[in-house]
Amino acid sequence: AQSVTQLDSQVPVFEEAPVELRCNYSSSVSVYLFWYVQYPNQGLQLLLKYLSGSTLVKGINGFEAEFNKSQTSFHLRKPSVHISDTAEYFCAVSEINSGSRLTFGEGTQLTVNP
Amino acid sequence: GAGVSQSPSNKVTEKGKDVELRCDPISGHTALYWYRQSLGQGLEFLIYFQGNSAPDKSGLPSDRFSAERTGGSVSTLTIQRTQQEDSAVYLCASSTTGTESNQPQHFGDGTRLSIL
Numbered sequence: 001a002q003s004v005t006q007l008d009s010q011v012p013v014f015e016e017a018p019v020e021l022r023c024n025y026s027s028s029v030s031v032y033l034f035w036y037v038q039y040p041n042q043g044l045q046l047l048l049k050y051l052s053g054s055t056l057v058k059g060i061n062g063f064e065a066e067f068n069k070s071q072t073s074f075h076l077r078k079p080s081v082h083i084s085d086t087a088e089y090f091c092a093v094s095e096i097n098s099g100s101r102l103t104f105g106e107g108t109q110l111t112v113n114p
Numbered sequence: 115g116a117g118v119s120q121s122p123s124n125k126v127t128e129k130g131k132d133v134e135l136r137c138d139p140i141s142g143h144t145a146l147y148w149y150r151q152s153l154g155q156g157l158e159f160l161i162y163f164q165g166n167s168a169p170d171k172s173g174l175p176s177d178r179f180s181a182e183r184t185g186g187s188v189s190t191l192t193i194q195r196t197q198q199e200d201s202a203v204y205l206c207a208s209s210t211t212g213t214e215s216n217q218p219q220h221f222g223d224g225t226r227l228s229i230l
Contacts, residue, residue: 045221046218046219049218100145100164101162
């Protein structure tokens, strides 16, 4: 079975600072990787996904993530954050050829302060 | 176009009552998923429907939980004899197909269930 660990439950940063949200996964088979964002009282919105190919993936709202197979990591980054990026961020995996259920990390609350 | 629609958005009920939560997926999406989001448990998979195939019920926490999907579209999640630990946000998602696990899932805004 797969598992996902988000190493930081809360990340406070100042506006226009860079940010990295860390995600590590464990699986006995190959996986697809996703980052979702959840704004208060809303569902999850897909930020980006890694399926194959280039290990650097660009998503919406200026976010990007890098897949590192040897370190089983998929960290999310943004070079300059805005107040509006304040939200909870979830890393998720699904196992290739094993169905589509997502396994989520515990989430990281990103708070951007002025 | 319309996204995944869930109703009600909030539900408060007394312990022991039955509740039904509804999900209307994006038109044309053949795969439908239910997840539960609760404090201390994070986001948990509950059940998955793909077309006319038998659903994957492996995430349902007890036999008080059941779900059906009529006509390959709308789904209803039913919780019988609710307990306080059932309090959570129940999220529904759909995707174009579930057989290819690379298809992104589109989520509704959830139903916030509170058991008194």
